[in-house]
Amino acid sequence: xxxxxxxxxxxxIATHLSVLALVLIWLIxxxxxxxxxxxxxxxxxxxxWWQAPFSVELTFRTAxxxxxxxxxxxxxxxxxxxxxxxxxxxxGSGAGQVTAFSVSxxxxxxxxxxxxxxxxxxxxxxxxxxxxxxxVSAEEPSGTQRIYFAxxxxxxxxxxxxxxxxxxxxxxRAFINTMTVTIPATIIPIxxxxxxxxxxxxxxxxxxxxxxxxxxxxxVVPLQLALVPMLNFHNSIGVGQSxxxxxxxxxxxxxxxxxxxxxxxxxxxPRDIIESAKVDGATDFQVFTKIVLPLSLPALAAFSIxxxxxxxxxxxxxxxxxxxSDDAKVMTVKIADDxxxxxxxxxxxxxxxxxxxxxVPLVVFFTMQRFLxxxxxxxxxx
Amino acid sequence: MHPFLSGIVTILIGVGGCVAYFYFSNLVLDKxxxxxxxxxxxxxxxxxxxxxxxxxxxxxxxVLGLYLVYPVVGSFLRSLYNRAGDEFIGxxxxxxxxxxxAFRQAFLNNLLWxxxxxxxxxxxxxxxxxxxxxxxxxxxxxxxxxxxxxxSFVGASLIWKFVYAVDGDIGLINAIRAALFGSExxxxxxxxxxxxxxxxxxxxxxxxxxxxxxxxxxxxxxxEETVEAAIIDGANPFQVFFKxxxxxxxxxxxxxxxxxxxxxxxxxxxxxxxxGGNFGTEILPSYMMSFMFRDDGRATAVAFVIMVVxxxxxxxxxxxxxxEMR
Numbered sequence: 026x027x028x029x030x031x032x033x034x035x036x037x038i039a040t041h042l043s044v045l046a047l048v049l050i051w052l053i054x055x056x057x058x059x060x061x062x063x064x065x066x067x068x069x070x071x072x073x074w075w076q077a078p079f080s081v082e083l084t085f086r087t088a089x090x091x092x093x094x095x096x097x098x099x100x101x102x103x104x105x106x107x108x109x110x111x112x113x114x115x116x117g118s119g120a121g122q123v124t125a126f127s128v129s130x131x132x133x134x135x136x137x138x139x140x141x142x143x144x145x146x147x148x149x150x151x152x153x154x155x156x157x158x159x160x161v162s163a164e165e166p167s168g169t170q171r172i173y174f175a176x177x178x179x180x181x182x183x184x185x186x187x188x189x190x191x192x193x194x195x196x197x198r199a200f201i202n203t204m205t206v207t208i209p210a211t212i213i214p215i216x217x218x219x220x221x222x223x224x225x226x227x228x229x230x231x232x233x234x235x236x237x238x239x240x241x242x243x244x245v246v247p248l249q250l251a252l253v254p255m256l257n258f259h260n261s262i263g264v265g266q267s268x269x270x271x272x273x274x275x276x277x278x279x280x281x282x283x284x285x286x287x288x289x290x291x292x293x294x295p296r297d298i299i300e301s302a303k304v305d306g307a308t309d310f311q312v313f314t315k316i317v318l319p320l321s322l323p324a325l326a327a328f329s330i331x332x333x334x335x336x337x338x339x340x341x342x343x344x345x346x347x348x349x350s351d352d353a354k355v356m357t358v359k360i361a362d363d364x365x366x367x368x369x370x371x372x373x374x375x376x377x378x379x380x381x382x383x384x385v386p387l388v389v390f391f392t393m394q395r396f397l398x399x400x401x402x403x404x405x406x407x
Numbered sequence: 408m409h410p411f412l413s414g415i416v417t418i419l420i421g422v423g424g425c426v427a428y429f430y431f432s433n434l435v436l437d438k439x440x441x442x443x444x445x446x447x448x449x450x451x452x453x454x455x456x457x458x459x460x461x462x463x464x465x466x467x468x469x470v471l472g473l474y475l476v477y478p479v480v481g482s483f484l485r486s487l488y489n490r491a492g493d494e495f496i497g498x499x500x501x502x503x504x505x506x507x508x509a510f511r512q513a514f515l516n517n518l519l520w521x522x523x524x525x526x527x528x529x530x531x532x533x534x535x536x537x538x539x540x541x542x543x544x545x546x547x548x549x550x551x552x553x554x555x556x557x558x559s560f561v562g563a564s565l566i567w568k569f570v571y572a573v574d575g576d577i578g579l580i581n582a583i584r585a586a587l588f589g590s591e592x593x594x595x596x597x598x599x600x601x602x603x604x605x606x607x608x609x610x611x612x613x614x615x616x617x618x619x620x621x622x623x624x625x626x627x628x629x630x631e632e633t634v635e636a637a638i639i640d641g642a643n644p645f646q647v648f649f650k651x652x653x654x655x656x657x658x659x660x661x662x663x664x665x666x667x668x669x670x671x672x673x674x675x676x677x678x679x680x681x682x683g684g685n686f687g688t689e690i691l692p693s694y695m696m697s698f699m700f701r702d703d704g705r706a707t708a709v710a711f712v713i714m715v716v717x718x719x720x721x722x723x724x725x726x727x728x729x730x731e732m733r
Contacts, residue, residue: 036644044538044548047531051552051612054566057579061569073576074569205414213421220429221467230460234732236468241728243475245669245721249695249710251474253703254481258473272417277474280467309459310433338559340676341692345699357561361680365565372569372577379565383558390557394550401617402624 061376065181069372080177082124084133085112089150089160090169102160106152106172126152126174133173144170186377195351196378199359203337203382205268206347206355210275210336211329217276218283219325223313225284226291227299237288243281251278252345259346268353271346278342279332286331286400290324291317327400330393334386356382425466432462479714486707500708510709512687513694516603517672517716520690523604525667527611529660532618536626537648539619549623553616560613560676567609568681571595597686606688609677614670618663625659626652665720672713691716 060074072081087109093102106112107121127135128144136142138154148162152174160170190196224230225237255274256266264270294317302312318325336342340357347353354363360378364371390397436458437443441451489496504510535552539545555563572578573594575585581592596602629652637651653660675692682688684697691713698706 040538040542044535044542044545047535047538048548048551051555051615053579054570054612055554055558057569058566070574070576073579073582075579075582201411205411209414209417209421212418213425216422216425216429217466217470220463224460224463228460228463230457233460234729236464237732238725238728240471242721242725243471245717245724246475246479247692247710247713247717248673249692250482250707250714251478252699252710253485253707254478255474257703268413269417272414272421273470274474277470280471281475284467308433308437309456309463310429313463334557338562340559340561340679341673341696344696357559357676360565361561361676365568365680372572375565376569379562383562386557386559387554390554391550394553398620401620 058376058379061372062186062380063182063184064186064373065183066186066371066373068178068181069376077182078180080122080179082175083178084173084175086130086133086171086173087112088169088171089158093160093162093166095165099161099163100165102162102166102170104158105156106158106174107156121156122177123152123154123156124175124177126150126172128171128173130171130173134175138174146170186373187381190374190377190381194364194374194378195354196356196359196381198352199354199356200381202347202353203355203357206271206275206343207333207336209272210279211333213272214276214279214283214332215325215329218280218287218328219318219321220313221284222287222291223309223317225288226294227312227317228309240281240284240288244285246281248278248341252341256345266346266348266353268347271342274342274346275332275336275339279328279335282331283328286328287321287324290321294320323396323399326393326396330389330397331400333389337386428466429463433459436462482707482710482714485703486705486711488704490702490704492703496704500704501712504705504708504712509689510694513684513689513691514712516688517690519603520607520610520671521668521716524607524610524614524671525664527607528614528618528667529622529664531611531615532663533622533653533660535615535619536623537652540623540626549616549619552619555613556616558613560610560674561680563609563613564677564680567605567612571605571681596682596688599687602682602686602688606677606681609681610671610674614667618667621663622656622659625656629655665724669717669720672717 057074060077061069064074064077067083068077068081071083072079087106089102089104089106091102091104093100095101106123112121123138125134125137127133127142128150129135138152141149141151144150144160144162146162146166148160148166148170150158150160150170150172152158152172156176158172160166191200225233225240251274259265259267259270259273264273298316298320299312302316307315338357340361343355343358347355347358356378360375360382364375364378436455441455441458442448443452443455445451485492486500487495487497489499535549539548539552542548558566569577570579571594573581573592575581575592578592580595584590585592595605598605633651633655634647637647642651673692675690675696678684678688678690678693679696684690684693689697691709695706695709695713698709
């Protein structure tokens, strides 16, 4: 409509560019997390994730040893530092390139590759960019000479972080716990809410308007209010901090949105169908199960997605209503309390754990987006 | 029994129980209490239909009452007692709260959140909705901006921890600063006052997609004639947007704004995961969690303060809902 009457919008390019900028700002942090989770841990701390496709300069140490040969009165020890079996894994064959070297652990980049430096024993050491070295000394060398060097390593992508997070860090247990919390807490409220929504949408009784207003009001009651009284209540009826308790809590906390969303959708169903069914002698129960429920599937799907995302991503309710022992931790608690605390600096593990926890919601989001949008609109736009 | 198995059993019991409740209670109402036969059949049918709505509503009203209505009263009563819960101290907890520097800080920070986050999220959402409206790749762009909605607050915090990190090889901000200005890395989460905005932006990042989706639908609902008429009268695109479109979708903007406002008052995860409330970033929900399990009296008092802050929004929502039903 911006270009009617043959007036082409001159803002077109600006629009494209600003949307592109917005999308990039919104997308880049997540991409960073994803890339980081696949990178080798040494490389993560040596270069930014945006440099992941390029080689990274890391420092290594190796030892020059073996038999020295006597040439022109000097003892010469030569070889290639990349022949070290421990380094083979990082560099593969012939991929490494030395940039600097030294004989001191404190400053591995003291000398540029190709130059000559003096070791503590008075020998002269040269390391070339291709990894060949030459150690020349006046006396027969005893023992081995440590060489510290910096070399460009090829970019490395690995599943090691995932292996560690999923096996060693109890994240597998947390993943199952999250599923255990989420699935019942998503399914159980639906039926309860659907009946209530039908009553509020299509049955006439005194006080209906007030009940709908109450549901709207309860939508915004802060969860925090319920924490202390309900935990005390759970303790007094013997549920305590347990999965049973958190299922109850999530069912109740999701209820206002469920009733509100489903009622808004059901009210919009065509009146003729429902009234003609009633004229034909259908009871309310039949109208609900045979007509309204099947027609409301999109709204039911939308609410399920909301409730699924909300319970999967929840931290607050899980911290309060689940025991704090390790075998009952859900992923959000695990990440916020364990990994961020003790593993604050281990970026590879953090990125991987975060990605494991957001992977399922992202899949749900991208496959069910249509329903999600429809549900949002049913709730807010009249 | 493994929790996962008990989860499956709970699903079966829960769903089965619900179905059984609705079916049998309905059956009992129609066949036993008010049978639709005999001399009073007509009367009974009417009576049964009067009772049925409450049958349908009962489970929902029960859980709502227990978990959301009772706690409003329960929390308030509990907040009038001391830490152990055995001594009535009146408004003592509130007096202690308002006397403490930490609470005032949390309260002011929270005000900042309530003002900035909904405003920024609605603004970006509106911009994104308008710009993507007629773009060939608009749906892809929308979908990507909407994506953070699926990510947990903890996950989002971690994502942005990478961006904010001090280490120039991890943190994008410090890397860009170093590349452009050669400046020393700073920890943006420790800059007094402004660190709050870095935390708020995480929530803006999450919520913009929500605002965009709803506002985008509202923009599409605008009658085309009004826009056409404005263009024919010589309005430029900015005038069309600000003077024709925005006023028409104002009700939706208000709905979006209040929805985000209410959400802001629930989110404690971001502060908890990013700074733990240190460096002057405490907000009420995270302040409340610092008393949870330690001092129920004060925890409930903070929760009730949050409730009081939400109250105007709640009243406004109810008034709107009542008006729409008329």
